Amino acid sequence: ADQLPGHRGGSCCRFLCFPQQLLPLITMKPLALVLLSLLFCLSQAGVNKHRPRSAAARGQNETTVQNKANPCKAVPLDFVFVIDSSRSIRPNDYEKVKTFIVNLIQFLEIGPDATRVGLLQYGSVVQPEFSLNTFTSKAEVEQAVRNMRHLATGTMTGLAIKYAMETSFTEEDGARAAHLHIPRIAVIVTDGRPQDTVEQVAAQARQAGIQIFAIGVGRVDMNTLKTIGSEPHSEHVHLVANFSQIETLISVFHSKLCGGSETCELVDHQCQHTCVSSPASYRCKCREGFILNPDGKTCKAEDLCAEVDHGCHHFCASLADGYECRCRPGYQLNLDLRTCSKTNHCADGAHGCEQEFVNTEGSCVCKCRTGFVLRPDGKTCKKVDPCADGNHGCEQDFTSTEDSCVCRCRAGFTLRPDGRTCQSESDRPPHHGGRVLYQMGGRRQSVPT
Template sequence: MRSLTLGLFCLLCCDAVRVDPSDRRRPRPSVLSRGRNDSAVQSNSVESLCKGKPLDFVFIIDSSRSVRPSDYEKVKIFITNILAFLDVGPEATRVGLLQYGSVVQNEFSLNTYSRKADVERAVKAMDHLASGTMTGLAIQYTMETAFTEPEGARPADMHIPRIAMIVTDGRPQDTVEEVAAQARQAGIQIFAIGVGRVDMNTLRAIGSEPHSEHVYLVANFSQIETLTSVFQSNLCGGTDLCSVMDHQCDHLCVSTPASYMCRCRKGYTLNSDGKTCRTEDPCDVMDHGCAHICANVPGVPGYECRCRLGYELSEDARTCRKIDYCDLGNHGCQHDCVSSPESYICRCTRGYVLNLDGKTCSKIDRCALGDHGCEHECVNTEDVFFCKCREGYIIRPDNKTCKKLDPCSLGNHGCEHDCVNTEDSFVCRCREGYKLRPDNRTCKKAVCGDGVMDLVFVIDGSKSLGPANFELVKKFVNGIVDSLDVSGTGTHVGLLQYSSKVRTEFILGQYSSGRDINRAVSQMQYMGRGSMTGAALHHMFEHSFSAKEGARPDIPRVSIVFTDGRSQDDVSKWATKAKDAGITIYALGVGKAIEEELREIASEPDDKHLYYAEDFSNMGEITDKLKSRICKEKPSPQDMCKCENVMLFQRQVNEQLRRLTQNIDVVSKRMETLENQLGHK
């Protein structure tokens, strides 16, 4: 309370000296509006007021878009008015300035200018940033950069007051409380000036205490000039409070323009109470360079480096090296010595065990331990053991049990691929994709060529498919063709592409080799229009399997229908006709294909004739399944004959039943007429 009362008294006295009663009746012009002679008078007056008061002074100016250009110019005038009563010079007051918006822009540092005129010229030349309001970022820059010795701040031990004056007109877009507190703790005295709708709590969080001397709020930029005389009194006038107050500083008291602060002598640091001092912990504040432990020495300024257990300090008194107890040469280990943090231990090489004396080693007889698990014989080696079988037996994969020698192991079985032992002999087997030849030894590649068929592809070329996916469909077709025995007497292949129309790419028997078909498929042009699957099935049924287009009598007929979406016409009618005519249909759908349509197209059962993939990346898997199914279930000519005979018989029976039903209807009507005639009689 005593401090506050004395401070208020000083302010009142300074105001009484600064304002002449006769001047109260007329407005006082700003410093910039005075003439050259008046400026000289003012300069002399201020020089006497600020004599012997060197400062490190940094302006922090809000240059956000909310500050209008005209108001920005008023801020520049206010800065120039403050400069008017400061004694600017390298050994007097040093001035720096930064402005901020979304970023911080340093206009000039504390060591940039040594003359007041140069500072004023730089202030007038400033350009408005007109961006955000990152006040916290600006305070952080001031603390970490602006008040550093490279930027012109004088060393802390010179006790030159560090003053920051913030002028802002809006709410910060970042937090200011923590960084402002850090800046004040670092010895920066902060004056916070708010203009307009600035939150007073925000200004108090920024400014130093007492807030009555460091925090100011004016209604608009026109009124900011009224603060000039207040800051002139705070910065240049006042009493040396350290000499008149019971400051209670433990070491040193340093007067500031509006208050005082306690400082500590070298080797000490200020406590949180801001008054008492404690001895600095060199290990905390210095780059001690100790590799392990930094220890303060009681009663002696400084520190010493120490090492953890099992290490010793090197000659540089900072780094540590591991103590190798084994190098001392007195360990007595028979085999190996291994250092530990506090001592050493002896170890034995592989195949040996450490004796009870902890130093000597004995060879391990692993077979004698009885847990080797060998069925026949156990044989010790230098460091392990292995199992051995008696003559006529060989070791099993578990390397412990034995089995009787097998014929395949003799190497004269003659199997081209794999030899498989049986109970008393062996058999030859082929790897996947091959089958055994009649000699039961050699293998041949398995192809879907043991039967013959007429195969017609019905391929969707609609717009929804797209050119890239159409190329994948062509690869799919060629993949199926490669698995077939295509020849003049073997399998024949034809292909339809459909969109809004149906186009025959090539008919059955047009090509007599798989290579020619592959070439024809690769040269197919994408149609890219509608999706008339029903029309394609109609064409396949009535034309593709006709003798005119190469279909052969008594040869199984198979069709693979590919689609990627809903058909624009009915598929059921012509799919049913084709299946009733003995054509086996495999339906393959991808992407947006409709399952109900696929079931109507595919032969029964569905699980063998219907395939679906969510996208074209799964086409390869479906291709393999479809090739396997076609090869396995391709009907032989004999089966087709049996099937056609059964179907013919069924059609004949259905026709006889139809005629019988008609005759029954005729008889029923005649009986009804006869009954009516008898009833009338």
């Protein structure tokens, strides 16, 4: 039989392999020899198939996500890690965080035109390790992560978020221009309560378009994490019991960022109506009858009134599905749906006025005839007392008539010609042949009675 290249410790024919121990059996019957050799070769193949690879073949002794069988289809990202490096994190736990970062980036395609990765760690101060434009390959990022040194100081989480927003995600530090709509992702890992305020600065970062994943380890207040993370919190806020469990989040990020996830699902797009994903970006779209505002996010109704000859008598109002004519207050739209006529609010007879009514611009108003005033109910009338206002000027008594107030004098007095004052009858001038004598200016004058 021919010897196969590289085979040692046995003999091989072109189709069957058997060890040297079986060579003496070559005198056996041919059929038995064939069966025995075949069984031996199959058993050896099974052993080789299930034999684990050596540590040297595996490479580094750590869990690393490999994606050759299931490549990630993540869109390009601007991805920044914000790592708590406070003194409360033990050295071996700090190494677990570094391993977590290395494993997480395994399923990302890193490059200038793909995903860019930056990292900063913080304690009492912020220490940027590398920016989004520092490295262009995954190997460079991995090496930089492994070379990180523990700060072991305070926990100024708010300061770190502020730095990420104002520096890490700027074009100067490698973030791509906002109009390209590259999702901006920040992953914050912390194990303690912040020593500064985070609510306001985290809200500002989210408003700036940064999608924040908040990962808490150990006894971290969940409400604080929710204050930091984006919504929905079920997808962006995660709490694990210890640093050994942080590896369980790798699958969470893999399903979120990979598997053909749409860009609209990865970013806080703030589209008022609809977000439309594209292979590496997204765009906002408005519903029918609306157009996109210059901000690229909000929508406004199309101004059809400016584009058509609407023929509206008063006003034209654009709607989502067209336009309509409207009238000024006090007017109503006619049956032609274009012209307007003054509204007669009294026409239906439901005004309830006792005497008279007047149609005004906005309603039907009740009125009373002369000599009457409107009661507080605004509908019924009562007779006016001409003397009630006290302006009659009567010296003694007065009496209300149909339409006026008449002065009267008490017994022994008579009303003077002014109709208001009274004089004693004893003071009246004597009668002379049907004439009354009045003393006028020092001389007497006769006046007919």
